[in-house]
Amino acid sequence: xxxxxxxxxxxxxxxxxxxxxxxxxxxxxxxxxxxxxxxxxxxxxxxxxxxxxxxxxxxxxxxxxxxxxxxxxxxxxxxxxxxxxxxxxxxxxxxxxxxxxxxxxxxxxxxxxxxxxxxxxxxxxxxxxxxxxxxxxxxxxxxxxxxxxxxxxxxxxxxxxxxxxxxxxxxxxxxxxxxxxxxxxxxxxxxxxxxxxxxxxxxxxxxxxxxxxxxxxxxxxxxxxxxxxxxxxxxxxxxxxxxxxxxxxxxxxxxxxxxxxxxxxxxxxxxxxxxxxxxxxxxxxxxxxxxxxxxxxxxxxxxxxxxxxxxxxxxxxxxxxxxxxxxxxxxxxxxxxxxxxxxxxx
Amino acid sequence: xxxxxxxxxxxxxxxxxxxxxxxxxxxxxxxxxxxxxxxxxxxxxxxxxxxxxxxxxxxxxxxxxxxxxxxxxxxxxxxxxxxxxxxxxxxxxxxxxxxxxxxxxxxxxxxxxxxxxxxxxxxxxxxxxxxxxxxxxxxxxxxxxxxxxxxxxxxxxxxxxxxxxxxxxxxxxxxxxxxxxxxxxxxxxxxxxxxxxxxxxxxxxxxxxxxxxxxxxxxxxxxxxxxxxxxxxxxxxxxxxxxxxxxxxxxxxxxxxxxxxxxxxxxxxxxxxxxxxxxxxxxxxxxxxxxxxxxxxxxxxxxxxxxxxxxxxxxxxxxxxxxxxxxxxxxxxxxxxxxxxxxxxx
DNA sequence: CTGTTAGCGCCTTCAT
DNA sequence: ATGAAGGCGCTAACAG
Numbered sequence: 001x002x003x004x005x006x007x008x009x010x011x012x013x014x015x016x017x018x019x020x021x022x023x024x025x026x027x028x029x030x031x032x033x034x035x036x037x038x039x040x041x042x043x044x045x046x047x048x049x050x051x052x053x054x055x056x057x058x059x060x061x062x063x064x065x066x067x068x069x070x071x072x073x074x075x076x077x078x079x080x081x082x083x084x085x086x087x088x089x090x091x092x093x094x095x096x097x098x099x100x101x102x103x104x105x106x107x108x109x110x111x112x113x114x115x116x117x118x119x120x121x122x123x124x125x126x127x128x129x130x131x132x133x134x135x136x137x138x139x140x141x142x143x144x145x146x147x148x149x150x151x152x153x154x155x156x157x158x159x160x161x162x163x164x165x166x167x168x169x170x171x172x173x174x175x176x177x178x179x180x181x182x183x184x185x186x187x188x189x190x191x192x193x194x195x196x197x198x199x200x201x202x203x204x205x206x207x208x209x210x211x212x213x214x215x216x217x218x219x220x221x222x223x224x225x226x227x228x229x230x231x232x233x234x235x236x237x238x239x240x241x242x243x244x245x246x247x248x249x250x251x252x253x254x255x256x257x258x259x260x261x262x263x264x265x266x267x268x269x270x271x272x273x274x275x276x277x278x279x280x281x282x283x284x285x286x287x288x289x290x291x292x293x294x295x296x297x298x299x300x301x302x303x304x305x306x307x308x309x310x311x312x313x314x315x316x317x318x319x320x321x322x323x324x325x326x327x328x329x330x331x332x333x334x335x336x337x338x339x340x341x342x343x344x345x346x
Numbered sequence: 347x348x349x350x351x352x353x354x355x356x357x358x359x360x361x362x363x364x365x366x367x368x369x370x371x372x373x374x375x376x377x378x379x380x381x382x383x384x385x386x387x388x389x390x391x392x393x394x395x396x397x398x399x400x401x402x403x404x405x406x407x408x409x410x411x412x413x414x415x416x417x418x419x420x421x422x423x424x425x426x427x428x429x430x431x432x433x434x435x436x437x438x439x440x441x442x443x444x445x446x447x448x449x450x451x452x453x454x455x456x457x458x459x460x461x462x463x464x465x466x467x468x469x470x471x472x473x474x475x476x477x478x479x480x481x482x483x484x485x486x487x488x489x490x491x492x493x494x495x496x497x498x499x500x501x502x503x504x505x506x507x508x509x510x511x512x513x514x515x516x517x518x519x520x521x522x523x524x525x526x527x528x529x530x531x532x533x534x535x536x537x538x539x540x541x542x543x544x545x546x547x548x549x550x551x552x553x554x555x556x557x558x559x560x561x562x563x564x565x566x567x568x569x570x571x572x573x574x575x576x577x578x579x580x581x582x583x584x585x586x587x588x589x590x591x592x593x594x595x596x597x598x599x600x601x602x603x604x605x606x607x608x609x610x611x612x613x614x615x616x617x618x619x620x621x622x623x624x625x626x627x628x629x630x631x632x633x634x635x636x637x638x639x640x641x642x643x644x645x646x647x648x649x650x651x652x653x654x655x656x657x658x659x660x661x662x663x664x665x666x667x668x669x670x671x672x673x674x675x676x677x678x679x680x681x682x683x684x685x686x687x688x689x690x691x692x
Numbered sequence: 693c694t695g696t697t698a699g700c701g702c703c704t705t706c707a708t
Numbered sequence: 709a710t711g712a713a714g715g716c717g718c719t720a721a722c723a724g
Contacts, residue, residue: 003701014711019703026704029709049460050405051701053396053718061439061460069425082415082442091460093407094440096428114395114407114437127606155501258629281574282628285605349717360695365719372720373693397717400700 002043011039022047023322025297033242053115060306061091061110066119067099073251073278074122077139077301084305090117101125118308126182135311139304141184146321149311150303151248153295154325155185159192159277159286161330166275167200169338170246172217174202177234177257178249190221190279216244231256239264242272246338251278254290269337279331289333292344348389357385368393399461407437408654409457411467413445419597419624420468423485423647427466430651436463447471464654472528481657485650487530492667495657497650499641500671501531505538505623506641507676509593512621513546515684517591518563520548523580523603524595527574535595535623536567562590577602585610588618591682597624600636615683625677635679642674 008018013032015102021036022045028036039045053059062085066074082092093116095107105123111119118135126143130136142150166174176193179186197204197219205218220243224230231253235246239260250255256277258268266272270290276283279294303324311317332339354364359378366372367382368391372556374382385391399405408431412420429440441453450470457465464481472489473514476482488496512520522539543550543565549565567588570576577599581592585606594600600622604614612618614634622629625640649670657663678685 001701004703005701015702016704016712017710020710023703027709032709046398046455046459048701050396050399051716052703054394054400054700054718055702055704057376059396069428070421072418075421079415079442082440086442086456091456092440094428094438096425096432109392110432110437113392216366241719255627262633263632279508280628281601282626285601285608286632287608347717351717352717354695361717362696362721363694364718366694369719378694394717397700398719400702400716401718403700514695599715 001048002045003048005056007036007039007043007045008214010043011035018195019213027165057115058117058312059115060089061093061114061116062312063093063095063114063116063119063121065095065097065104065107065111065119067097067122067124069094069106071252072280073297074140076297077195077304078299080301081305084176084302084309088305090309097122097124101128104128109225117310118306119316120308133316135316137304137307137311139300142323144184146323149307149317149321151300151324151326152174152184152188153297154327155188155277155295156192156195156325157292158295158328158330159189159247160196160291161192162277162291163193163196164199164276165291165330165332165339166245166247166273167202167338169245169273169336171243171273172200172202173244174218175220175222175234175238175243175246176249176294177224177231177246177253178224179224179230181223181254183226186223186226186249193221193247193249194219226250226252228252228256228259232260235260236264242266245273245275247275249276249277251276251280251283254278254283254292258286268335273336273339275336284331284333286335288335289331291333291336291339292331294329294331296326348391349394350391351387353382353385353391353523356389359379368574393550394597399601404463404658405461406435407439407460407462408658409439409441409462409465409467411443411453411457411465412439413443413444413468413470415440417598418626419643420486422643423650425546426647427651430648430655434478434655435487436655440462443468443470445470447474450474464649464658466654468524475556479662481662482652483650483653483657485646490530492669493665495653495663497646497653497670497672498530498534499643499646499674500637500640501534501623502538503608503671504674504676505535505593505595505637505639506542507538508621508623508637509539509542510545511676511678511685512591512593512619512682513542513548515591515619515682517589517619517683518546518548519590520564521566521568521580521584521592522565522587523568523570523577523592523599525570525576527569529572532569532572532595539567539593539595540565564589573600574598574602578606581606582610588612591619591621593623594623595623597622597626597629600624600638601631604632614681619682621679621682630677630679632681634681637679637682637685640675642672645672649688 008015018036021028021033085092097104101124120137120139121139122140136148138150200229202217202219222234235257248257276290276292279292283290350362354361364382367379395416431438443450447470466483466485468486469484482494484496527662548563548565568580581603622636623637629636
């Protein structure tokens, strides 16, 4: 391991001068600088990150805590974050929470032990303890009330728009399948859905057939975990009394819904219209294409990265934590009867 | 920041004793240990990773270099790696190469600057410089000749088995769509395909129609980048002279192929049989289900993690670098005419 | 068994 | 503009 003192010796200067020449902090004569740089080059000198971290009390590393590293819903943001951090000279340390509060606490602690300079995380337990002085931003979900700044998708507006489009296509008997209400995403998506449904004057019915209101005008909400399995169970559970249109509020749920359609022999959109949330590439390849609300995952990642970097380098933002809701886009394809363009555009 | 000397003072012992009590290295009287632990607990002491790294000359961090953090083909392994490392008390630092040799060099360098204790990477440039003393293992792809140990999927056997199944179903006019031959994965997959085709006595034809051999018995290979777009272009390019069966040797390629089938109005498997590689969940939800060779991505991740950890803690393995080829599984579904069980099993 | 001490490699005053 | 020196928090070696 070649260290700074080696460089200094070869350049014939003191370590202080070598340090200043390489970091650019402090004045160094052009001649000294040239020789130090040449020496560093020749020796293949690379500063020791641990020593620098110890001395400067910052690691130039940012932690990213995700529920699941395989789900493209999170990694689509993570890719942008990685790239932004890299551009700024920061490294990305990844932790996985699996949506489990215990695992989340563990992951947070190891991040702190690593002395990351900042943290971007998709929160699981709204009450996780974070040091007040750690620059942090929540991604995708947010605790309520807000404790740190958060960057989320404007699902209320997006799902509202999506639902309105479905209703506008002539559907009045709807089912929404949604994940656990602990997550702000579930609440926001549901709020958007309900707002649109209410605006159309469609009453919400209980799951029991007995409560069925005026034929053909009703809305049902089915709540469970954010899994493919729950999407499957939700649809099969109401197969005997199926709606005109079903809105699955995550791509995982949609996966299960489509599988159920296959098993039940339901044709889309002839027998049932479906719409989703998120936009993995296969949504557009599917025939017919899946109509969906696509959150701006890349934008979200970018804003989150920008905000942590700002907080790290300029200190905490003035005032209360901010909640940024980024608009996404509704993509109309063929899976909703009466809505799609003919050969399902990409 | 509470430091070790604070704990020691509160416990009424020297820092050495405190250090030993907490790390467990070296003998400490039960009484001292108790008091140190209690003091640490009370103060909420957490060791400083940078200081420890500086002193111990190891960071307990392992780098993972992936071409693309969104592609589940890589993250499926990454998830297991993350979990295994975490269990062993190591942290995961992620770098992204985008299959670009320049980006790869950059990523390798920042990993080294971070002084990661080991490196797991999907190699891009077979000639990347790695310090000889850095425990490293290649994942999924391997340089040839082998410079460090590698854990890959046995694509030769897997694609061979897949191809034989397709042929066994009665297809004799085949096309394989494959990615860039720089990657060992491309070469292995192609080798498996060609072996099966040759075993069946099917001749390989050039892409030009003129070279078309005895009607209905031929194999064509189309080479391009590992992208959805290339899958699309490959199929549309031969739409006028289409084969009975097409094998797309990555899930990205399959995505493009399916899109092309949609645009061309080709029904699967009535008009064309298709088979793929990899097994994202939507392969099994698709109707008909996609027949595919599924590499054991989780196993690969596990073996890779185990090998780096071993190399880190026990030093380099004796002898030459090892190449581990892990078997995957062919999954038969309905996308190959004459092969699938009736209602496409999961 | 325990306290003291010497660095790990770097940056940053402080004199010069 | 520069060299010398102190110290970031920790562990390992040493002397008791």
